[in-house]
Amino acid sequence: MRLEVDIASKTFRSAAGEQHDVINGVAFALDAGEVGVLVGPSGCGKSTMLRILGGLDHDFQGRVSRPVDARIGFVFQEPRLLPWRSVEENVRLAAPRADDKKLSSLFEILELEAHRNHFPGELSLGLARRVALARAFAVEPELLILDEPLASLDIALANRLRDQIAMLMDGRSVITLLVTHDVDDAVRLGDRLILLSPRPARLLADLPIRTPRSARGEAETAAIKSEIMRWINGHPPRQSAS
Numbered sequence: 671m672r673l674e675v676d677i678a679s680k681t682f683r684s685a686a687g688e689q690h691d692v693i694n695g696v697a698f699a700l701d702a703g704e705v706g707v708l709v710g711p712s713g714c715g716k717s718t719m720l721r722i723l724g725g726l727d728h729d730f731q732g733r734v735s736r737p738v739d740a741r742i743g744f745v746f747q748e749p750r751l752l753p754w755r756s757v758e759e760n761v762r763l764a765a766p767r768a769d770d771k772k773l774s775s776l777f778e779i780l781e782l783e784a785h786r787n788h789f790p791g792e793l794s795l796g797l798a799r800r801v802a803l804a805r806a807f808a809v810e811p812e813l814l815i816l817d818e819p820l821a822s823l824d825i826a827l828a829n830r831l832r833d834q835i836a837m838l839m840d841g842r843s844v845i846t847l848l849v850t851h852d853v854d855d856a857v858r859l860g861d862r863l864i865l866l867s868p869r870p871a872r873l874l875a876d877l878p879i880r881t882p883r884s885a886r887g888e889a890e891t892a893a894i895k896s897e898i899m900r901w902i903n904g905h906p907p908r909q910s911a912s
């Protein structure tokens with residue numbers, strides 16, 4: 671089970687007919703159980719890439735090969751819940767075959783137990799995000815796509831949710847793609863960092879982190895972060911820190 675990506679180019683055409691190049695050469699591969707983190711500046715084409723990888727956009731030059739008929743869990747930047755359905759119904763509708771025990775465990779890890787019967791309009795952004803995550807994990811995805819799952823949350827909440835996402839990813843044999851522009855989140859969650867240039871996105875570096883997430887100490891995390899910053903600032907290191 672493997673995701674292979676080779677996007678030569680992706681362009682959008684404006685209403686006035688102008689062509690905007692958004693992706694210009696990004697190739698990488700991910701194996702099952704691996705978390706790939708796309709790191710790049712705002713507007714460089716990360717969400718566009720996720721839509722291509724998730725099979726929602728076929729209008730690009732290149733090739734994406736993913737497991738045939740893969741179940742895909744997609745968490746968009748905005749939670750996209752059905753407003754007239756409860757939290758539990760939102761999750762069950764996406765994953766009708768999920769058993770009660772699995773759902774309870776997901777709700778417990780994501781601290782949603784007390785909110786099963788609430789409606790999306792009653793939830794804070796952080797809670798709605800958790801519901802979107804529960805829904806994505808409940809389908810037992812083979813390919814999991816998370817677009818900025820920690821954006822716009824306060825630091826304490828983002829840290830907690832980051833740990834919960836890590837807990838959910840550990841031990842699952844899922845190909846995961848996560849987008850962030852937070853270098854710290856990238857290093858704490860990823861197994862492979864895919865660094866992108868400003869728009870049009872091209873691959874700056876594909877950095878595997880060999881130490882398992884749970885064993886990464888502060889010193890190693892800091893070293894990898896500084897390596898990333900050197901790439902982003904145009905001074906790539908001669909030797910990989912990972």
Ligand SMILES: Nc1ncnc2c1ncn2[C@@H]1O[C@H](COP(=O)(O)OP(=O)(O)OP(=O)(O)O)[C@@H](O)[C@H]1O
Nearest residue numbers: 682683692711712713714715716717718719851869
């Ligand atoms: N449907 C569309 N039509 C035209 N242009 C688009 C469309 N979708 C995205 N774009 C443009 O493509 C570029 C990349 O957008 P995208 O949302 O993929 O970037 P991003 O890296 O995810 O940004 P952010 O980090 O701010 O979420 C932007 O300039 C955006 O305006």
